[in-house]
Amino acid sequence: MDRWTVEGRNADGTQTDDGRPGGSRRPHPMVSITDVARHAGVAPSTVSYALSGKRPISEETRRRVRAAVRELGYRPHTGAGAWTGRGAKVLALVAPLRAGDARAQTVMAYALSVVAAARGHDHDVLLIMREESEDGLRRVADGAPADALIVLGAPRNARPPLLRSLGRPSVLIGSPADPTGLTCVDLDSGAAGELCVEHLAELGHRTVALVGAPPVSLGGTVHAQRVLRGFAAAAGRLGLSSSVHPCPASPAAARAVAEGLLRERPAPTGVVVHDEGVVRLLIDAFETLGQRIPDDLSVAAVRPAGLLTDARLPLSVTSAEVPAAQLGAAAVDLLIRKLNGTHVPETALLPPRLTHRASTSDRPRS
Amino acid sequence: MDRWTVEGRNADGTQTDDGRPGGSRRPHPMVSITDVARHAGVAPSTVSYALSGKRPISEETRRRVRAAVRELGYRPHTGAGAWTGRGAKVLALVAPLRAGDARAQTVMAYALSVVAAARGHDHDVLLIMREESEDGLRRVADGAPADALIVLGAPRNARPPLLRSLGRPSVLIGSPADPTGLTCVDLDSGAAGELCVEHLAELGHRTVALVGAPPVSLGGTVHAQRVLRGFAAAAGRLGLSSSVHPCPASPAAARAVAEGLLRERPAPTGVVVHDEGVVRLLIDAFETLGQRIPDDLSVAAVRPAGLLTDARLPLSVTSAEVPAAQLGAAAVDLLIRKLNGTHVPETALLPPRLTHRASTSDRPRS
DNA sequence: AGACCGCGTCGAAGCGCTTCGACTCCGCGA
DNA sequence: TCGCGGAGTCGAAGCGCTTCGACGCGGTCT
Numbered sequence: 117m118d119r120w121t122v123e124g125r126n127a128d129g130t131q132t133d134d135g136r137p138g139g140s141r142r143p144h145p146m147v148s149i150t151d152v153a154r155h156a157g158v159a160p161s162t163v164s165y166a167l168s169g170k171r172p173i174s175e176e177t178r179r180r181v182r183a184a185v186r187e188l189g190y191r192p193h194t195g196a197g198a199w200t201g202r203g204a205k206v207l208a209l210v211a212p213l214r215a216g217d218a219r220a221q222t223v224m225a226y227a228l229s230v231v232a233a234a235r236g237h238d239h240d241v242l243l244i245m246r247e248e249s250e251d252g253l254r255r256v257a258d259g260a261p262a263d264a265l266i267v268l269g270a271p272r273n274a275r276p277p278l279l280r281s282l283g284r285p286s287v288l289i290g291s292p293a294d295p296t297g298l299t300c301v302d303l304d305s306g307a308a309g310e311l312c313v314e315h316l317a318e319l320g321h322r323t324v325a326l327v328g329a330p331p332v333s334l335g336g337t338v339h340a341q342r343v344l345r346g347f348a349a350a351a352g353r354l355g356l357s358s359s360v361h362p363c364p365a366s367p368a369a370a371r372a373v374a375e376g377l378l379r380e381r382p383a384p385t386g387v388v389v390h391d392e393g394v395v396r397l398l399i400d401a402f403e404t405l406g407q408r409i410p411d412d413l414s415v416a417a418v419r420p421a422g423l424l425t426d427a428r429l430p431l432s433v434t435s436a437e438v439p440a441a442q443l444g445a446a447a448v449d450l451l452i453r454k455l456n457g458t459h460v461p462e463t464a465l466l467p468p469r470l471t472h473r474a475s476t477s478d479r480p481r482s
Numbered sequence: 483m484d485r486w487t488v489e490g491r492n493a494d495g496t497q498t499d500d501g502r503p504g505g506s507r508r509p510h511p512m513v514s515i516t517d518v519a520r521h522a523g524v525a526p527s528t529v530s531y532a533l534s535g536k537r538p539i540s541e542e543t544r545r546r547v548r549a550a551v552r553e554l555g556y557r558p559h560t561g562a563g564a565w566t567g568r569g570a571k572v573l574a575l576v577a578p579l580r581a582g583d584a585r586a587q588t589v590m591a592y593a594l595s596v597v598a599a600a601r602g603h604d605h606d607v608l609l610i611m612r613e614e615s616e617d618g619l620r621r622v623a624d625g626a627p628a629d630a631l632i633v634l635g636a637p638r639n640a641r642p643p644l645l646r647s648l649g650r651p652s653v654l655i656g657s658p659a660d661p662t663g664l665t666c667v668d669l670d671s672g673a674a675g676e677l678c679v680e681h682l683a684e685l686g687h688r689t690v691a692l693v694g695a696p697p698v699s700l701g702g703t704v705h706a707q708r709v710l711r712g713f714a715a716a717a718g719r720l721g722l723s724s725s726v727h728p729c730p731a732s733p734a735a736a737r738a739v740a741e742g743l744l745r746e747r748p749a750p751t752g753v754v755v756h757d758e759g760v761v762r763l764l765i766d767a768f769e770t771l772g773q774r775i776p777d778d779l780s781v782a783a784v785r786p787a788g789l790l791t792d793a794r795l796p797l798s799v800t801s802a803e804v805p806a807a808q809l810g811a812a813a814v815d816l817l818i819r820k821l822n823g824t825h826v827p828e829t830a831l832l833p834p835r836l837t838h839r840a841s842t843s844d845r846p847r848s
Numbered sequence: 849a850g851a852c853c854g855c856g857t858c859g860a861a862g863c864g865c866t867t868c869g870a871c872t873c874c875g876c877g878a
Numbered sequence: 879t880c881g882c883g884g885a886g887t888c889g890a891a892g893c894g895c896t897t898c899g900a901c902g903c904g905g906t907c908t
Contacts, residue, residue, distance in 0.1 A: 146626075148894055159858045164896060171897090174856060191624035195564025196894045199863045204561055206608070206627065213594065220594070224586040227593075228579065231611045240627055242572070243609045245597045258557035260512070261572065261606055514864055525888045530866060537867095538885060562864045565893045 147188045156184035167192075198260065207234050207451060208242040208262035210253065212269070222440060226268060226289065229444030237452045239263075257282040264455055266447050285454035287447045291338040295463050299454065301446045304465035305339045305418055308436035309346030309388060311470045312416040313354065315434070316386035320479035321414060323357040323382045327373055327398060328390035329365070343390045343418050357382055363394050370397035374405055385479050390418045395433060399475070410477035417475075418468075432474035438466045513554045522550035533558075564626065573600050573817060574608040574628035576619065578635070588806060592634060592655065595810030603818045605629075623648040630821055632813045651820035653813045657704040661829050665820065667812045670831035671705045671784055674802035675712030675754060677836045678782040679720065681800070682752035686845035687780060689723040689748045693739055693764060694756035695731070709756045709784050723748055729760050736763035740771055751845050756784045761799060765841070776843035783841075784834075798840035804832045 153160040158177060165171040166181040173181075184190070198204035209230050211223045231241045242262045244252055256262050265286040267279065276292045288300045309326070316324050326347045329340050344360065351358035359380065363373040377384055389395045395417050399409060407413050417435035443466060450460045519526040524543060531537040532547040539547075550556070564570035575596050577589045597607045608628045610618055622628050631652040633645065642658045654666045675692070682690050692713045695706050710726065717724035725746065729739045743750055755761045761783050765775060773779050783801035809832060816826045 146894090149896095150894075160895080161859075161897075162857060165857085168896080171857090172855060177856080189624070191621070193565060193894055194625040194627040195561055195570055196863095196896085198561025198564060199559060199865090199895090202896075204627070209609070217594075220590040221587055224590040224593075227590075227609060228583075228586070228611060231609055235612075241609045243575070243593060243597055243607045245594060246601075255557070258555070259560040261560040261570070512864090515866095516864075526865080527867075527889075528887060531887085534866080537887090540886060543886080559864055562866085562893095565865090565895090568866075 146193070147190045149190070149192070151188055152181065152184045152190045155188055156180045203263040203455065204261065205239045206242050206262045207239050207448065208244050208256045208265045210244045210256075210265055210267045213245050223268065225440035226444045229441035230266060230448055233445040233448035237448065239448075239452070253278055253282060257284045264451050266444075266451060285451060287451045287454070289443055289447050291463070293338060297462075299450055299460055299462060299464075301443055301450060301464045301466065303339075303419070303438040303443070304342075304467055305390070306342035306346035306349075307465070308418040308468040309343040309390070310350040311346075311436045311468055312388040312418060312434075313347055313350035313356065313358075313386075315416060315470055315472075315476065316388070316414060317350075317354045317356060319386070319414060319476060321356070321384075321386035322479070323380075323384045324351060324386040324388060325358065325377055325380075325384040326360045326388045326390065327363045327377075327394060328360075329362070329394065340390060343388075347388055357384075359384065363391075363398070365391065365393035365397065367397050367401070370394060370401040371404070374398060374401035374407075378405060378407070385412075386414045386416070386476070388416050388418065392417070392419060399433075410475050414476035414479075416470075434471065434473045434476040436468040436470045438468055442466055512559070513556050515556070515558070518547065518550045518554055518556045521554055522546045569629040569821065570627065571605045572608050572628045573605050573814065574610050574622045574631045576610045576622075576631055576633045579611050589634065591806035592810045595807040596632060596814055599811040599814035603814065605814075605818070619644055619648060623650045626650075630817050632810075632817060651817060653817045653820070655809055655813050657829070659704060663828075665816055665826055665828060665830075667809055667816060667830045667832065669705075669785070669804040669809070670708075670833055671756070672708035672712035672715075673831070674784040674834040675709040675756070676716035677712075677802045677834055678754040678784060678800075679713055679716035679722065679724075679752075681782060681836055681838075681842065682754070682780060683716075683720045683722060685752070685780060685842060687722070687750075687752035688845070689746075689750045690717060690752040690754060691724065691743055691746075691750040692726045692754045692756070693729045693743075693760060694726075695728070695760065706756060709754075713754055723750075725750065729757075729764070731757065731759035731763065733763050733766070736760060736767040737770070740764060740767035740773075744771060744773070751778075752780045752782070752842070754782050754784065758783070758785060765799075776841050780842035780845075782836075800837065800839045800842040802834040802836045804834055808832055 149160050149163050153163045156163065156177075158166075158181065162173065162177065163181050163184075166173045166178045167185070194205060207230070209227060211227070213219060213223055217223075227241070227243065234241050242256070244256060246252075253265070253267075256265060262284075264284055265279070265282070267286060267288045267290075269290040276288070276294060276298060279286050279288065280297045286299065288295075288298055289302065291300060291302045292298065313324055324347075326344065328343060329337060347360070348358065350356075359377075361373050361376065363369050377387065387398070389398055395415070399415060402409060402413055402415075409415055415433060417433050419435050419437040446464060446466055450464060453460050515526050515529050519529045522529065522543075524532075524547065528539065528543065529547050529550075532539045532544045533551070560571060573596070575593060577593070579585060579589055583589075593607070593609065600607045608622070610622060612618075619631070619633075622631060628650075630650055631645075631648070633652060633654045633656075635656040642654070642660060642664060645652050645654065646663045652665065654661075654664055655668065657666060657668045658664065679690055690713075692710065694709060695703060713726070714724065716722075725743075727739050727742065729735050743753065753764070755764055761781070765781060768775060768779055768781075775781055781799060783799050785801050785803040812830060812832055816830060819826050
């Protein structure tokens with residue numbers, strides 16, 4: 117810090133400050149409920165009731181209290197609620213993120229919506245980061261700076277069991293392998309798969325393919341399974357020919373899958389891609405192979421919550437997705453309901469919206 | 483919510499929850515200092531002293547207390563500190579940001595560093611957004627969910643006077659017109675201007691120009707003034723010919739300035755640009771005019787904190803800047819010191835670092 | 849007329865923790 | 879031997895607020 121340039125009247129170190137802990141002057145010597153009571157000529161408890169409405173208070177008294185509150189500029193001390201049992205009115209947003217992480221953009225989108233939604237319920241948001249370890253969550257739960265937690269993504273790590281044992285309401289944004297006892301919100305990737313197929317069918321495509329992360333056909337990611345189910349169901353229902361192709365996120369694999377698809381008979385004219393990492397690779401592979409998109413081939417993507425992988429999808433890809441804003445708001449919603457003691461479902465899957473972009477078009481006349 | 487798909491054992495709405503306010507079970511019934519005291523066979527106050535070390539406690543007792551703490555998994559209830567005068571150990575990060583804001587990326591960078599730095603001082607971070615109005619800040623100050631505030635950018639609005647009157651320590655990241663009574667951290671844009679000139683001089687350039695936001699020569703932004711001072715000082719010290727050119731952030735204006743520069747005799751071979759918005763425009767203008775960068779002309783940029791304007795500078799521009807991480811950490815540092823009652827300077831300007839990129843090179847041999 | 853009820857209000861307790869004053873040892877010097 | 883002081887501990891108060899039980903008062907019911 118000694119290397120910082122110092123500017124202004126205090127550059128020489130002269131004290132202009134009052135030196136009190138806290139630094140600056142304190143024009144509001146923290147007006148308490150007792151002050152309000154005194155000013156209104158009633159008991160503190162009466163003030164409390166008048167403000168909360170938990171007991172009948174005469175209109176006259178209520179008016180006097182309100183006046184006193186206004187005149188004194190009284191604001192209940194938030195911290196008080198923290199131990200009076202009412203809760204601190206603070207939610208923790210846990211986002212495992214390191215400096216320079218490419219997911220920062222996405223996390224910010226969630227943070228924005230979570231903060232906005234939380235404010236709508238009169239809560240503030242505590243930002244917890246880099247705390248993948250048990251310790252970060254424990255700290256929040258035991259130390260109780262927050263009443264409840266929203267945890268972003270990363271379903272693979274050890275958090276789910278930990279969350280269950282925290283003893284504090286929480287909502288997970290994402291889909292862990294075993295959501296038992298948790299509350300989760302996520303993209304309804306099954307519906308997203310269906311939506312993509314329906315979209316392709318409407319465009320006239322009769323043969324479609326699903327390309328996804330490796331274990332797309334086996335018991336892979338929860339998402340992969342759901343997408344597969346949705347894809348298959350929709351294809352069956354609409355009477356389309358369909359095939360499924362697992363595809364690791366490597367250029368070589370994408371190339372191989374692309375070649376395979378082109379060799380199929382009947383050749384698919386519409387492709388649904390799951391796993392964002394693969395989308396770009398697959399499109400590149402197709403273009404290398406001389407396919408024009410969307411003229412020869414339509415491509416639609418299913419985008420999961422978008423936290424785990426780099427969120428930079430080519431803008432022009434038609435995709436079924438849920439905006440981070442909605443997921444964040446939904447998470448807060450559920451969390452507030454849990455705080456109120458309302459029962460909430462284990463998993464809430466938000467319906468995707470299909471965003472129609474440049475990568476899909478009518479079936480090529482063959 | 484009725485439109486959400488619900489999945490899992492509770493899809494039918496069956497209660498498996500215990501319905502207690504708070505939702506999930508609570509395996510840790512909030513072990514308090516009294517529990518620890520009882521378990522260790524001492525008085526609560528003794529536990530407090532044993533843990534804080536504020537009074538002499540026998541080694542024996544201290545050991546028993548520590549054991550009890552460990553066995554019971556005791557963690558002091560954070561909220562308690564909030565009113566016991568110790569502070570809640572929470573900093574508020576105030577970032578005026580709306581959904582979809584392009585500055586999200588930048589804000590996230592600050593948030594990351596602020597959270598990390600705050601954790602280093604055993605503090606948590608409360609995220610406040612969209613609260614440009616007086617109300618957001620007032621709420622934090624009066625309700626006291628946070629001990630102190632870090633306010634990001636936007637020096638133009640009405641916040642500075644408000645901050646002064648809040649009665650809570652705060653640090654502003656950015657440079658308001660009048661920093662009196664505040665504490666601010668920012669890029670040392672004067673030094674940044676010098677650095678750019680020195681860099682150009684080292685490369686052999688003998689004639690340099692400064693292009694910046696409109697009032698670069700008059701009493702404009704604090705930054706603009708500082709850059710100008712630094713630029714002029716360095717140019718004078720190094721014996722370079724120099725000129726200064728205000729330039730609004732419009733393509734036409736950039737074009738005009740570029741043409742003017744090329745007509746000058748001696749013609750500048752090195753250009754220092756302040757105001758990120760102008761950088762791209764000016765480079766475009768030069769290229770349109772047939773100038774190659776850096777072969778014909780070297781361009782170096784001064785980047786302010788980067789909060790107010792879109793931060794997406796072309797990656798290839800040599801620039802003098804301060805990483806958000808450092809600014810965030812510095813802000814936390816100052817804030818913690820204020821909380822400790824230490825006196826801190828009014829303005830701390832962080833030394834820029836010159837990042838050498840593709841837009842500058844040796845003076846063209848003429 | 850007396851018993852009862854309930855509205856509106858008050859006082860006090862208590863949440864988890866820190867802190868201040870007080871109290872008890874014990875060892876030391878006078 | 880007594881007194882003194884320091885080390886080590888305890889008890890109680892108090893932070894700002896909610897909440898529970900109680901109380902007074904005016905009106906109703908019998």
